[in-house]
Amino acid sequence: MHIGIDVGGTNTDAVLVEGSRVLAGVKTSTTEDVSSGIDAALAALADAHPFEAGHVRAVMIGTTHFINALVEGRRLAPTAALRLGLPATASLPPLVDWPDRLVQACSGRPYLVHGGHEFDGRRIADLREAEVVAAARDMAERGVASIAVSSVFSPVSAEFEEQAADILARELPGVPISLSSQIGRVGLLERENATVINAALRLLADGVVAGLDESVRRAGITAPLYLSQNDGTLMDVERARAYPVATFASGPTNSMRGAAFLSGHTDCAVVDVGGTTADIGMLTRGFPREASTEVEVAGIRTNFRMPDVLSIGIGGGSLVRGGGHDSGGHGGPVTVGPDSVGFRLTQRALVFGGDVLTATDVAVAAGLADVGDASLVAHLDASFVAAALARIGADVAEVVDRMRLSAEPVRVVAVGGGSILLPDELAGVGPVERPENHAVANAIGAAIAQVGGEVDRVFTVAPGQRDVVLDAAKSEAVDRAVAAGADRSSVQVVDVDEVPMAYLPGGATRIRVRAVGDLVLDALAGAR
Structure with missing residues (x-):
């Protein structure tokens, strides 16, 4: 059995997976210290499907600790x-x-x-x-x-x-x-x-990784702990301490990998609607399409491995304004987001006795969700509710349209707890699928993650030597995956990219190769 955990801005999700079966999935609130939220998620998972801690072979966690620290400058x-x-x-x-x-x-x-x-x-x-x-x-x-x-x-x-x-x-x-x-x-x-x-x-990583490890150990689990990386693969805790930047986009990546696992689709658009944002990306051969140019993080240009994901401020905790129904009594067009109540949803939303109109309130009023007290949103006009849901659908459809590479209809897989806000079809894009266990797809993506190795550098390719150079690059990528803990017999090359650099002499070519394989759990567990 594996346990996958994903820490989002609003919710902390956990799943128990055995082979290709999802035995249980739970969703709890993210806490300010994060670790206590993980404690609660593991306890809820044990309640949902009792398991022997000794039978858990690995725990995989996707965390927002490090990207949040950079964005907040703390x-x-x-x-x-x-x-x-x-x-x-x-x-x-x-x-x-x-x-x-x-x-x-x-x-x-x-x-x-x-x-x-x-x-x-x-x-x-x-x-x-x-x-x-x-x-x-x-x-x-x-x-x-x-x-x-x-x-x-x-x-x-x-x-x-x-x-x-x-x-x-x-x-x-x-x-x-x-x-x-x-x-x-x-x-x-x-x-x-x-x-x-x-x-x-780096110094923050030491404390964070130790805290995550302690949360898992408090639950009585002695299995190895891994953290999710930006490309959908895993790293062990020692590598996580050394390379915390590799976790920045693990949340959207886990959701996309989970969507592929749950839907059976390896090429599609994935819309992950959480409590704070909706992340939209494209799956190619079961892995997120990677950004081909530099990626800006907190206003800083970078070029490490990141999925090509666009995020918009739409989620279950998004504030809904307009139509005279929000707390300020504003009229005019209905808008949803980009600001959100985040993990304070259960204190601030109307259905929980709060004073802020959120997308979750709209979902309850429309009969799409059964949380809180529906009588507290009974006063919302049906036309206003419909307008808010239409706004959400239109905003998401626009982003999916920007992400696809052709005008052909694209299959859309919706995951995340907030995906109930989406219509059954996105105008101009295509139908929307919501697979079973879609609400915890991010944690499932963490639980099924593999181990990867990558080569990305400039090679000198002499005439007639292209295949030799490519084979050497592929072999190096496979070796790196094995060194990271992959079973060599399961490793496959999943991505090869060649870019001739015509402005440089000597047949200079930038070659990028990525290989992934299944984690060798027994050997690593025995080495702990």
Whole structure:
């Protein structure tokens, strides 16, 4: 048996899965400290389907801890950004495009030293140890608690980043160091930004991961704990401590993977309507379509693995205004969101005795949901309720239309507790399916997640050598998946992307390969 848990802005969901069967699924409120919400979810799961803790072979968690910390600018470690690139890149120093509030939140300090490589592995300049030592000593004086190291074209050659990390570790023992070659893709500023974000979250990650582990142990479960990554695969707790940035989009990704599992569709649009937002993405071969360009997170451009997802402020806790029915008595057109009462839904919504008109109140008034006290929304006009639901359907249809790649009708799978707000057909798009257990699809996506490995760098492809280079890249991706804990016999290459870089000499081609496989649970459990 596996347990999957997904911590959202409003709800914490948990499921118990055995093979391809969902034995039980529960939905509880997310708490401010998150851990107590997980405790409640595990207790509710045991009540819904009693199980022996010793029979649980793995627990998979998707969490919003780290993306929330960045967005809110809270609990970020004092961070240094050391770039190996002089004499190049000096005109755009590290942190140059960061919002001022986040630079201040992480006490960000940029450093530039000599180093870096060309696209084909030739050195721009040799690394100068004295410069790195001087930077390290300045960091120590200024109270730096975490370091991000980036180098020009380090995905091609990580040589200088690794040398710099050795020097920093010697000068600043115990200070965590994040290397851009292990986090981002080709593209210096975006890769560097992702690495600085990761470094700023490293100290928080230690506490968060320990707290999640304690929640699981308090339930008597001794099975290994894994966290969901942005691409729908898993990482163990040690990797989660080192790479917290890899969890940022785990919520939408889990929902999409869960939608594929529940519906049996591997290519479709997925609309996940939660308590705060609706996340819309496209499934391709059972995995979320990844963003092909940089992704902006909290106003910072990054290029690490992220699903191509658009989010809008529509969910069960969204505020409904207009028509004279909201708490302010506003007339005019009916609007839904983007603001939400979030995890305070059970205190603020009308059906729970609150004073705010939410989308959940509209759903209850329309007979789509049976929660709270329906008599408290009996005064809502039928025309107003219909207008609010129509607004939700139109807003979601518009986003799905923006996400699809052709004018052909697209299959839409709706998941999440708030999916009851959607019509049976989205105008101009197609019919909407709601599979069984759709309300906890995000937790199911976590429970069924696999292990992945990826290669993304620039290769020199000589004439007649394309197949040889591709085979080598695929083999490396498979090896990385196995190293991450996948059963080699189950690993499959699920994505191959080639982009010839015509503006560079020597047949330079950016090749990205992703491989995934089933987690080897017994071996890892025995190693705990």
